[in-house]
Amino acid sequence: MKLNELMNELKWSNRTPDLNLEREVSGVYCGDLLSWVMGNGLPDQAWITVQGHMNIIAVAGLREFSCIIIAEDASIEEEVIQKAIEENIPIFESHLPVFETAKLLIEKGL
């Protein structure tokens, strides 16, 4: 499933609207401990986290995640958004908690 289809169906807010959302999503990874995410995430997964600081961009870039979904309205620093745009990593916001956000993605077949 592509990012733009997921975004439209799941009513996420897109914090990086200028980025291309044609990328395929292969699965979902949930986690806030960066080493754990770094060690176990897989390329093209959508990463759900409540961490909103700069280091999520490096992790998502190096792990080649398809996007970052910030769950439960956790705050994101503005400079993180700028960096995400530079690195071409889409960031979405979900009002729902991590579990509920992941559940909706599972219902979409991920």
Place this chain on the structure above:
Amino acid sequence: MNSVIHEEYSVAQYDFANAGKASSSIKEHLKQLGVDPQVLRRIAVACYESEINLIIHAYGGDIILDVFDDGTIQLIFKDEGPGIEDIEKAMTPGFSTASEKARSMGFGAGMGLPNIKRVSDEFDIQSSSEGTTLTLRFKES
């Protein structure tokens, strides 16, 4: 073995804002050289974890990348202290001495060194109060 590429990067202590920058540059460079994507991913994990260690545990340090003519990729992470008191403990999954600040940012899972060892083809760590040197090698096969 001759080194065909040699690069050095400096990493500053507590520089969370730039954490991962050196690893991203190294990954990008190796990608351009045509390194196999699977190997590249292993290198990215090891490099990022080791870079973070320089930032949160050491007084900063250097990353030295060498690519040898037989295809071996070597990364050395070198710092000047304070050193790892008990390497065996530090290698135990879940054991961490990370500060509260580092933990609040999602570091300090105690998975850094175990992850690094798992993804590296060769792993050597030497530490004293004068500093730690971590040498990693990756082979394409």
